[in-house]
Amino acid sequence: MELLSVKVKKGRLDKAAEAFDTYVVLKVQNLKGTTIDRRGSEPCWEQDFLFEIGAGEKGFTVELWKKGLLWDRILGVLWIPFSSVEHATEEGPGAWWMLHSKVIKNGTEIQGTRTPTSHELLLDIYFAIPFDMNEDLDYKGCNRGMLLQGTKDSHKDTYNGLSSLESGLSMLENKIRSETDGQLFLQSVLTEK
Incomplete structure (x- = not known):
């Protein structure tokens, strides 16, 4: 079991986003985390999420949604493999991730995403190192x-x-x-x- 930490920081959306509210949905295993709604082309969420990850899991999805009057519409999706996530003891500056419009699947299992959109998200993602581990060693990336x-x-x-x-x-x-x-x-x- 590992503890996945995800901080949804900011977004850079196309200019059309000025007129509507957006939110981010994280899907990890059978769990889901959702940010609050933010208006504009540069929304700032600054929300933290923690998920326990079981053995055998390969990755998780990040979705950007547009709030609608009757129903919401997805603007972009990203699949992040756990193999690309580092171990760390504290939050970092994060990285910008380009969202895509299509999901690549093998049966029911998501393998990745393709066809970039004009939307990006600033995310800080890492596996949290427990506090009781030896603090004088640098675990980042190990x-x-x-x-x-x-x-x-x-x-x-x-x-x-x-x-x-x-x-x-x-x-x-x-x-x-x-x-x-x-x-x-x-x-x-x-x-x-």
């Missing part, structure tokens, strides 16, 4: 293998430290036994006299 390797080494150091402690305790225990045995021997000799 993969799971690197994280696990660091964890394995720290467990190894802990094991080595315990081994030293155990051998020290074992020597102390032997010393106490020999002293106790010596006292018992001396006590038995004195009682015989």
Whole structure:
């Protein structure tokens, strides 16, 4: 399980967008997040979303919608693969993403998007690193293998430290036994006299 953080920051839409309200919809697995409506060709949402991502998932979609009187209309869509998302501990400046008008599917599974529109979104997307991980290491852009390797080494150091402690305790225990045995021997000799 990983925690996906998405911040929908701003939009750059064509001039026709001046006259209507738009909003963004994020679809991750069976979950959906929606921003508030904003009017104009340069809407500013600044909204954060967090999603738990299960194993086997390949990506998520971002949709830009125009608010309508009777029904809403989609203006653009983007499919973002999880393989392109980095790990980070905090929010960054984000990146501009061009929206498309067509979705590429393989059966029911989305594979990507094509046919660019004139709309762009500024999104900050990253897998959040848990707060309890070692903070003096830079995790931005690292993969799971690197994280696990660091964890394995720290467990190894802990094991080595315990081994030293155990051998020290074992020597102390032997010393106490020999002293106790010596006292018992001396006590038995004195009682015989």
